[in-house]
Structure formats: C-alpha cells, structure tokens
Amino acid sequence: MSGIEVLFFDVLGTVVDWRGSITAETRAFLKRHEAEQVDAGALADAWVGRYDASVDPIRAGTRPFVPLDILNMENLTATLAVFGLDPAALPQDELEDLNQAWHRLKPWPDAVEGLSRLKQTHIVAPLSDGNTRLLVNMAKRAGLPWDTVLGADIFRAYKPMPEVYLGACSLLGVSPDRAMLVAAHDYDLDGARLCGMKTAYVRRDHAADPSKIGERVVSADWDYNASDLVELADMLK
C-alpha cells in the first residue's frame, strides 16, 4: 500500500454531513415561510433521496449531462410539491438560496484534521458528483484543504461511471493502482475497484442515500476500513 500517491474522496456523506446540513437549512427555510407544520427532516430526506434516481438517466446515457446544481433544483421543486408547498408561490431567489445549501454542507468533525494530515503525505482531492463550483464553495467555507477539486462537470459523468475514476487518475498523472478512493458508500468503492483503484471504506452514521437505507451491505474486503478520516490518517502514516 506504500505506493499510493493520490487519495480521492467521495464528499456527500463521506466528508460532509449532507443529510444533517440539508435538514437544518430546510428547517430554517420552512420557518421563514411559515410552514413549520412540515417535517423538515422528512422533506430533506425526500429531497436528498431523489438525487440518485435523478442521476440515473445520465448514467444510462438517456439524458445529456447536467450539473448537480440543476438536478438539485429539479428535485427540490418536486419535493416541495409532494409536501404540499407550491414552488411557484415561493420567491425564486429563496428557492435558489435553499438549493445553494448544497454548497454549504458542513464537514464531519474529523474531516478537516484528517484531510490536513493526509495532505502531508498524499495528494488529496474530492471526486464527487457535485459540480466543481459547489465543491469549491464548500471547501472555502469549511476549510477543507484540497490540493485540487474534481467535480462531475469535469468528466461530464457521474459515479460509478468508469470515466470518472479513470479520468481523475489521468488528470492526477497516476495509474489507478497508485490512487485510492475513500468513501462511505459501497457502490462507489465498487466502481473504483473495478477501475483498478485501491479502496478505503469510512463508516459514517447517517451517510447513506435515504433512498437506499436497508439496501446497504458492507463488504469486509476493502483495502482499508476506518471509523473516520483521522483514523485513516493513522493507518496510512
């Protein structure tokens, strides 16, 4: 394992607490719009839970690539309607601001320290379905010390499409066996491994896509299993 030069990180759920962050911003939004009868956690999970299905047509090639910001907005308006709120009756700039909550996702408590330590010995970069600007805004706000930022819009593809993993390795100038994906999601690690990359699983409570809870099967055979990014830094030092 000593030949690993580059660590790529899944971000949504692995580095940041997407469900918790979206719930908090949704709750504030509902309060501002006097809709506190709506369950913020349920609405947030329904919104986040549409993400995977909304990406599927792009993965399948039946829809041209659009960045996550656009999918999130489509999913937000659909979710609000399901919860009895008419998106057309809400100010557009307020909807845009709520959608920007994805640019403000908060890191898990260990993330900044873990990444800072891992950066001392490796190149560290997100490899996320988020678009590049979303990831840059998030990093500036949260202090995530990336060496560079790789959003899905660079590859015009979403994980686990192989062009994402292989394209990232090519841009960082490494063969896949000298790169490792760090992620809390098995399907993502599977995609990386199929491309020849090393894999590190990080356990995260509340990290799963809400639409997939119950489906998750943790494999025991990833190259590393860590409870958080600080523990991973200990393992790799």
Next chain:
Amino acid sequence: MSGIEVLFFDVLGTVVDWRGSITAETRAFLKRHEAEQVDAGALADAWVGRYDASVDPIRAGTRPFVPLDILNMENLTATLAVFGLDPAALPQDELEDLNQAWHRLKPWPDAVEGLSRLKQTHIVAPLSDGNTRLLVNMAKRAGLPWDTVLGADIFRAYKPMPEVYLGACSLLGVSPDRAMLVAAHDYDLDGARLCGMKTAYVRRDHAADPSKIGERVVSADWDYNASDLVELADMLK
C-alpha cells in the same frame, strides 16, 4: 469591477519564475554529467523557447492534444542535441527528473502572499498550459494556496484557444464578466478578453517566452496593471 468572483492566473512566468528555475536545474544537471562547458542559461532558454512552437500544432488542430509533460520531454531531447549532448547517451531517469523541473518551478517572491490575500475575497485558480499534476506538484512544493487547479489537460486545449477560458468559467460557475485573468503575457490577456473576461496585467521581468522577446507590446488598456500580486491584492481589496 466589484462583481469579479473568480481570479484565474497564468502560471508560467506570471506566478513562477520559469526561466530562472529551469536554468538552475539545467545547470545542476550539466554539472552532474560533466558538461559544464555548455551554457546552462542558453540551454534552458532554448528549451523553454521551444514550448510555444511545440504547442502550435495542437492549437491549430493538426496534432491531437498531449499534455505539457510530453511536449517538454520532446523539446528537452531536441534541445540537448542542438547543444551537442546526445540524449540517448544520458540515463532515461535523469532526463525524466530534469523534465520534472517544470513541476518544481519556484514562485516569484510576492506570489504566496499575494495569492493568500486574494484568496480571502475571491476564488483563486491557475489557468495554465501546464497539466494538472504538474500544477498540483508545484503548488504543494511552493505552498501556492489555490482553491482548485485547472490544467490544460482538463480542457484538452492550450491558451489562447477560447475553450480554455470559457471552459474554466463554466466549471467555476461564473459568466466570463465575473472572472478575471491575471497574466504577464499579452497574448493570454487578449485571449481572455476576447471571451468576455476581465484582465489584469502583471509586469514580470524575465517572464517572456524566450522565443518572443522583442515581440512584446504592452497594452495600456487592461482592466488592471500591477507590478506584482501583492499590489494587485491592494488594488482589489
């Protein structure tokens, strides 16, 4: 000018002293190989001076894109031969190491402070003909605090091809008029302005492509003219 969100930086000559750095590494290389009779500065300038012409076929579409690392190696072997050194007689790993000197280019003395200050109020990113790994290695070594790194291999094109400037604005989620290119080279600023971006000229002694010295005409009508990146930070604060 208050609407500028993203600052893109030319790197070779603008942020780092390419000619000085390459000369120093070339001199050490010649010493190791008992070829101190060769003028290191002349060889380095000849090597750097081939860069622009070697990119031209890619700009013209008559050669498929290859990253700068590959062009640099082609130019290095051609230059050594011109100076009476047979590249085939030199160890390949030593040639690779000298070629990697481009990953180790040293920043101008004001660069880290200037970028650090500009990063407080703007997104800062290189927009360079260098490949992404070259720029990441350089940044880690020199402490350049980029928010993200955009190499030519992301766009598979070289400046001043418009797809580089427009692609960079798209990835960073800004319209061109909310982005500014900072560069020491007029042709680069011209390319950015043609795409609708703002422009900041930074005066750098010894920054010009050696093949173009004498051709350079400094325009007075860039949006900003600064003597270095610290002065630019003063202007934009």
